[in-house]
Amino acid sequence: MNRRKRxxxxxxxxxxxxxxxxxxxxxxxxxxxxxxxxxxxVALSAPKNATDIHTLTADQKNDEEGTLVVYxxxxxxxxxxxxxxxxxxxxxxxxxxGAEIMSRIEAERGNPHWDxxxxxxxxxxxxxxxxxxLLEGWQPNNLSQIAEDFKKYIPSxxxxxxxxxxxxxxxxxxxxxxxxxxxxxxxxxxxxxxxxDKIATADxxxxxxxxxxxxxxxxxxxxxxxxxxxxxxxxNNGLRVYPKNPQVVQxxxxxxxxxxxxxxxxxxxxxxxxxxxxxIWPEEGAPASVRVAAIQKNSKHMNAAKAFVEFLLDxxxxxxxxxxxxxxxxxxxxxxxxxxxxxxSNAKLIVADAExxxxxxxxxxxxxADKAVQ
Amino acid sequence: xxxxxxxxxxxxxxSLVLFILVLFPLLAVIIQVVLPGVFFGQLKFxxxxxxxxxxxxxxxxxxxxxxxxxxxxATLLATFIGGVLAIFRSSWQFPxxxxxxxxxxLLFIIPSFILAQGWIMFSASKGIAVHLLGWKWVxxxxxxxxxxxxxxxxxxxxxxxxxxxxxxxxxxxxxxHAARLCGATSFRVWRTINAPLILPAFLAGAALVxxxxxxxxxxxxxxxxxxxxxxLPYSIFSALYTSPIRFDMAGVLSFYLVILIGIAMTLQFIAxxxxxxxxxxxxxxxxxxxxxxxxxxxLATVNLFFLAIVIGIPIGSSVLMSFMQTQxxxxxxxxxxxxxxxALLNEGSELxxxxxxxxxxxxxxAIFGLIIGLLTAFLLMYSQFKFKRAxxxxxxxxxxxxxxxxxxxxxxVWNQRWLxxxxxxxxxxxxxxxxxxxxxxxxxxxxxxxxxxxxxxxSLLYAAQLQGDSMQRRLRVVLxxxxxxxxxxxxxxxxxxxxxxxxxxxxxxxxxxxxxxVIVNKTFEDMQFGYASAATIIGGGIVVLIIxxxxxxxxxxxxx
Numbered sequence: 001m002n003r004r005k006r007x008x009x010x011x012x013x014x015x016x017x018x019x020x021x022x023x024x025x026x027x028x029x030x031x032x033x034x035x036x037x038x039x040x041x042v043a044l045s046a047p048k049n050a051t052d053i054h055t056l057t058a059d060q061k062n063d064e065e066g067t068l069v070v071y072x073x074x075x076x077x078x079x080x081x082x083x084x085x086x087x088x089x090x091x092x093x094x095x096x097x098g099a100e101i102m103s104r105i106e107a108e109r110g111n112p113h114w115d116x117x118x119x120x121x122x123x124x125x126x127x128x129x130x131x132x133x134l135l136e137g138w139q140p141n142n143l144s145q146i147a148e149d150f151k152k153y154i155p156s157x158x159x160x161x162x163x164x165x166x167x168x169x170x171x172x173x174x175x176x177x178x179x180x181x182x183x184x185x186x187x188x189x190x191x192x193x194x195x196x197d198k199i200a201t202a203d204x205x206x207x208x209x210x211x212x213x214x215x216x217x218x219x220x221x222x223x224x225x226x227x228x229x230x231x232x233x234x235x236n237n238g239l240r241v242y243p244k245n246p247q248v249v250q251x252x253x254x255x256x257x258x259x260x261x262x263x264x265x266x267x268x269x270x271x272x273x274x275x276x277x278x279x280i281w282p283e284e285g286a287p288a289s290v291r292v293a294a295i296q297k298n299s300k301h302m303n304a305a306k307a308f309v310e311f312l313l314d315x316x317x318x319x320x321x322x323x324x325x326x327x328x329x330x331x332x333x334x335x336x337x338x339x340x341x342x343x344x345s346n347a348k349l350i351v352a353d354a355e356x357x358x359x360x361x362x363x364x365x366x367x368x369a370d371k372a373v374q
Numbered sequence: 375x376x377x378x379x380x381x382x383x384x385x386x387x388x389s390l391v392l393f394i395l396v397l398f399p400l401l402a403v404i405i406q407v408v409l410p411g412v413f414f415g416q417l418k419f420x421x422x423x424x425x426x427x428x429x430x431x432x433x434x435x436x437x438x439x440x441x442x443x444x445x446x447x448a449t450l451l452a453t454f455i456g457g458v459l460a461i462f463r464s465s466w467q468f469p470x471x472x473x474x475x476x477x478x479x480l481l482f483i484i485p486s487f488i489l490a491q492g493w494i495m496f497s498a499s500k501g502i503a504v505h506l507l508g509w510k511w512v513x514x515x516x517x518x519x520x521x522x523x524x525x526x527x528x529x530x531x532x533x534x535x536x537x538x539x540x541x542x543x544x545x546x547x548x549x550x551h552a553a554r555l556c557g558a559t560s561f562r563v564w565r566t567i568n569a570p571l572i573l574p575a576f577l578a579g580a581a582l583v584x585x586x587x588x589x590x591x592x593x594x595x596x597x598x599x600x601x602x603x604x605x606l607p608y609s610i611f612s613a614l615y616t617s618p619i620r621f622d623m624a625g626v627l628s629f630y631l632v633i634l635i636g637i638a639m640t641l642q643f644i645a646x647x648x649x650x651x652x653x654x655x656x657x658x659x660x661x662x663x664x665x666x667x668x669x670x671x672x673l674a675t676v677n678l679f680f681l682a683i684v685i686g687i688p689i690g691s692s693v694l695m696s697f698m699q700t701q702x703x704x705x706x707x708x709x710x711x712x713x714x715x716x717a718l719l720n721e722g723s724e725l726x727x728x729x730x731x732x733x734x735x736x737x738x739x740a741i742f743g744l745i746i747g748l749l750t751a752f753l754l755m756y757s758q759f760k761f762k763r764a765x766x767x768x769x770x771x772x773x774x775x776x777x778x779x780x781x782x783x784x785x786x787v788w789n790q791r792w793l794x795x796x797x798x799x800x801x802x803x804x805x806x807x808x809x810x811x812x813x814x815x816x817x818x819x820x821x822x823x824x825x826x827x828x829x830x831x832x833s834l835l836y837a838a839q840l841q842g843d844s845m846q847r848r849l850r851v852v853l854x855x856x857x858x859x860x861x862x863x864x865x866x867x868x869x870x871x872x873x874x875x876x877x878x879x880x881x882x883x884x885x886x887x888x889x890x891x892v893i894v895n896k897t898f899e900d901m902q903f904g905y906a907s908a909a910t911i912i913g914g915g916i917v918v919l920i921i922x923x924x925x926x927x928x929x930x931x932x933x934x
Contacts, residue, residue, distance in 0.1 A: 069885050092885035097899060099614055100880050103778070106619040107785035110414040113802050113885075205612040241602065243595055246899055255500035274699070326900060362620075369612055370432040373604055 067092050068304035071101050071114045073121075073208060074291075074327040082320060083311055089304045097244070098124070098208025109133070115299040116308050118163070120291040120327075121208050122153065123215065123357035125160050128294065130358065134159040135295040138306065142313035142334075150333040153290050153354070160294035163312045164321075165349055166330035167286035168209035168216075169201065169261035175276040177258045184259060186282050187217060191233035200240040200248055200257040203372065205365045207244040209263045209289040215352035216287030218364060228367060241372040252277060263289075265329045268342065281344045288349035291330070385759030388750050392768040395746075395813040399783025400775060404629050406621040413786045424626050437609040438630065440519075444605060445588040445634075447523035448530055452587075453580040455527060456534025459680075461572075463535075464542035466666035468673035470681075476922075477685045478532040483870030483917060484689070485891065487592030488910050489529045491898075492688030494596060495695060502691060517601035525597075526587055528684045533586060533818075534579030536867070537825045540860040541575030545661040577642050578825045582773065584638050585817065588631065589774035591877060606631055607776040614778065621782065628779050635774045639767055696907035714908035725893050729913050732873045732890035733920070735804070739811035740869035746812065747819025747864065752849070754820075755827040756835060773817040777810075777877025784810055784882060802884050810878040815868035822867065826860030827853070862928050866921045873917050 068091045072079070076095040083091050094104065094114070098121050105114060105128065112133075117125060128134055136157040146154070146162065153162040173183035177198075184190055190199050202210040218227030231239075240257055242248045245266045251257045253275055262270075264286070267279050293312050295305045311317055315334040322328050322340055329343050339345075405412060410420045428434045463471055481489070493516070496502045503512035515521055553563045591607040606627050613623035666673055699711045718725065750769050753759055772780060788809075789801035800806045830853060838848045854861065876891040883892055890913055897906040 067885075094883070094885050095888070095896065096880060099611065102619055103614050103782060103881055104785065106621065107782050107881075108789055108801075111789050111791050111799075113789075203612070243608075244899065247596075250494070250903075253500075254494075254498035256498060365612075366431070366433075369609075372602065373433050373436040 066300065068115050068301045068308060069094065069113055070116045070118060070308060071096070071105065072118045073098055073101055074119075075321055075325050077326060078320075078324055082317065083308060086311055086314075086317070087307050089307055091304070091308065099206065105133075112296050112298065115296055115301045115305040116293060117296070118291065118293040118312065119208065120166065120168075120289045121212070122160075122162075122290040122292050122354045123211065123352070123361055125292050125294050126155065126354040126358045127361070129155060129157065129159040133297055135297050135299065135302075135305075138295070140306065140310050140313055142310050145313055145315055145334045147333060147335050150290075153292070153351070155354070160292040161309060161313060162290050162292050162333045164318060164330040164332045165288045165290045165351065166209075166327070167264040167281075167347065167349060168213035168289040170264050170267050170286050171280040171282060172252065172260045172262040172267050172270070172277050173280070174252060174255070174258035175278050178278075180278060180280070183278065183280060185280055186284055187261075188230075188233075190239070190259070190261075191237050193237070195237065195259055197238035198258045199234065199237065199260065200242060200251055201234075201261040202245045202248055202263070203241050203243050203369070205369045207263075209245070211361065211365060212289035212352060212357065213261060213263075213287040214364060214368060215357040215360070216350050218360070219352045219356055220350060224360060224363065227364070231368070231371070235371055239372075241368070249275075264343075265327045268329045268340075279344075281347050283348070285348040285350035288331075288351050290351055290354075382757075382759060384749060385753055385757060385761065385765070388746070388753055388765060389761060389768075391746055392750070392765060392816070395809060396768050396772055396780075396816070399780055399787050399813075400628070400632070400771065402783040402786035403621060403779050404625045404632075406625040407629065410622055413790065420622050424622060425629070428626065428630060433604060433612075434609055434627070437604045437606050437627075440594075440603055441588050441606040441631075442634070443519060444523060444526060444594075444603075445584050447520070448526040448587045449580050449584040451523060451527035452531040452583045453534040453576060456531035456536075456579055456583075457538045457572075457576050459531070460535045460538035460542065462673065463663070464539060464661055465663055466669070466673060467663045468666045468670040468677070470674045470677050471663075473681060474677055476918075477681050478535050479866075479870065479921060480685060480689070480914075480918060481529060482532040482536070482867060483874060483921075484910075484914055485592055485874040485876060486529055486590050487596050487876070487895075487898075488692060488874075489688040490525070490593040490596035491695075491903075491907075492691035493525050495691040496687045502694070517597070519603070522593075522597060522601075522603060526590070526593060527583075529593065529688070530583045530586055531684075533582040534576070536822065536863060537579035537582065538572060538575045540822060540826050540863060541572050541829065542661055573645075574828045575825050577645055578821050578828075581638060581642050581770070582818070582821050585635060585770055585773035588634060589776055591776050591778070610776055610779060614782070624779055624782070628775055631774055631776075632771065635771060636767065639770070643763075692907045692910060696904055696911055698904055711904075714904040715912075717905055718908050718912060724888070725890070725909055725913075728888050728890040728893045729916065731804070731887065733917075735807050735811055735889065736869050736872040738808050739815055739872045740865050742808075743812045743815035743819050743868045743872075744861070744865045747816050747823055747868075748861070750816070750820045751823030751827055752853075754824055755830075756832055769820040770817045772813050777814065777875060777879075778881055780810065780813065781878045781881035784878075801882070804884055804887055806882050806884075807879060807889065810882055811872040811875060814875055814878060815872055818871060819864045819868050822860050822864040823857065826857040830856050859929075862925065866924060869924075870917055870921055873913075 068089060070079075070091055071094045073096060076093050080091050080093055083089060094101070096104070098119060101117065101119055102121070102124055105112070105117065108114070117128075119125065125134075129136075136159045139158055140161065143154075143161075150162045150165070154160075171184055171187075182194075184192070184195060189195070201213070204211040204214045214227075214231070217230060218224065221227045221230045240251070242251060245263045248257075248260050248262055249266055249270055252260055252262075252270070264279075267277070270277050271279070293309050295302070295309060299305045313334060315332075315337045318332040318334045318337045322330070322332060322337065329340055331339060331347065331349060402413065406420065407424060408420050408422065409418070410416075411418050428438055459474065463474060494501070497512050497516040498504075499513045501513070503509045516525065549567050550563045553567055554560070558566070588605075589607060590605075591611065594603055594605045594608050595611070597603060610624045610627045613620045613627065696714050697710055697712070699709050699713070747769075750765060754762055754766055754769075759765070784806060785801055788806055789799065791799075793799040800809065834852050834856075835848050838852050843851070874891050876895055879889045879892050880895065883889055888896075894906055894909050894913065897909060
């Protein structure tokens, strides 16, 4: 008995040891966090390379406590370092897909943790504006840098600003089965017999850019009823609806489908990886998703938040995003920025009116989701 | 009875813990149906009629139907597979038996979306089965309801296996010897003695499979890449991404999930009502598998064949994928690359930091989850606490309710302004991930513990109490040695499962504090399938190594 007892001791010690180590590890991470916080405060009071566009007066660089928190769905690999280098401000990121970001924002409504949201879902962010959650009336200095055709997306209460737009759907076809001539060239052709059971799109209820895609076509067709009729023809032709764009890509790769309405970075990404697909930009226009940035109304880091939006609107920043970003295929909102050389020049984009899209969002998404299971 | 174990204090303590960790966050979401603005200081009433929508909206109707079909089918099949395997494994020695144990652990900790990715790569119409093996029937066989039930069962059977296997750790041979002496055939002995004695373990395993299947988001959402099969968790996700966000719809669908769990638990309760299964007495001996003789090689062959399917297909496909340049490129020498692993070593520092965080969170959660689960199980098995049934229901709920719902509940609960001055505003801090992870592991630990405790008669504890032993001593000297195997199993299972828990993490991770599953999922969503597979294999490998090491250290002493 005694022998057994002695021998259980190492096991106990091990357990206790692993408990303490894991706790320490957890706490260690915690204190790491607070260390960086302290560091960030120091950094906050002394921006290093503030460029002329980020001119903040001494008063503005007051002692805002804590660090700027940005919720975003793309460019998280590079944006924090870029911003730090340009302005000296630190920034903490929460990355997620559209659903995760919006869930968090809504669930936090009683006590928001975010200062800036920057994502390619203008209708949803317009919804936050209608709901009174965004800072209104502030006009950045870089407003003048926004190209004319992007100014129309700025709402009358100045609650968010566009940083670029990308096609949420271009026509993509498998080159092994179709050629540029035999592939569809318009969105209406998706309903033709020859493409039966070959076509697919992402689910507007799950994928962030898929709703702007559907909404733009609904609006172009003239309204809810006409839109339903238009997509009914697709459904009757065997349209497959995948949760997100990457799954559309998988389905194209695996040969489940051979024609899809696919978000443009996903489409060019496939080509860059050597997948045998071709892209067609329809002359009538590709439905587009506008990436916008907005500041939370009661942000405790208002100066840093404004600096972040100014920074996003800066042509140099947008050029850097195109040159180095993961979602690099887009139409920049700032003047004098050039898009990727392999991207279609003069790509025509059509965008649903944010007010209209926000108003009909629930209705369209529900209809689409219910339709897709039938 | 003078010897009644007085565990009311313990009962209230466990109730409180479960209330804070599980019930309150869940209620916070469900209450959105009635009072949508309650956490934002608004008093407005919701639309109760939403509860009936499930019988009207095609998507919801279909989701409910699909969830029930999938969960029931998988419960039957997975319990059968897991149970039979566990019986064979516990009864006979055969070569490769240990591989089966390892495979079970592997399947248990690997998240379902990764297993599903592997199955898809294998079965898609241009996948490995068709392309490489020429089996053209595979896509049609897999992508239909029965195919999904089979895949689900092959992924979830470990829950039933572990449950039955731990119940067969001990045996009391005098019962079957007595029966044989009275002339019963060996089949009759099995049917009337052995089988009924492991019934609770079967039922516990079945309950676990049911809950885990009905709450699974990973498999239906990944399979959706080929075959659309919306389930309740899938619809909950789409309700959360309707703008303005419909927490009330997520609440309604979660409510139905809770009802389904309630029904399953009631059935289990009715089935076990009239029986007692505490058969361990002084005559019990550790069950040692008998040599299978000539049958050994047959069992080994069947075992290897089975493992080739359940591990070879899903994990083998991921391994293949991690060495491929493009998925479409198929299995050619041209398409072979080490680039994903090189990239992982060169630029994977974020991933390694994330893995470190996840391991720390999982270890802490496993330890606290083990303590809470053990106390819960003790309460369920040996106390007369009034609200035992309620505790039992609470202890299993997090398995079935999708993590994303629980995560949102956690935001509601732990992000209220008044918590800030008292230092309890936990949302936005790493500790909230630990709390959520503990809530996530409670069902598994509690089930495994109750399964093991069901065999330990209360009279053993009474006897010790009669001799004046304190509660701690009763637990330490009587109970722990008898359930030691299950205790280790539960702790390791809890650890492994929480490293990869994605859903809760994805809504709760603090700024600049990404965890391993969040990063892996992001790379999947960014379509870096090869890189994501490589990361999964490295991460999974490390976790399995840790588990094997711990198991070796902890189990070894049993033999001394």
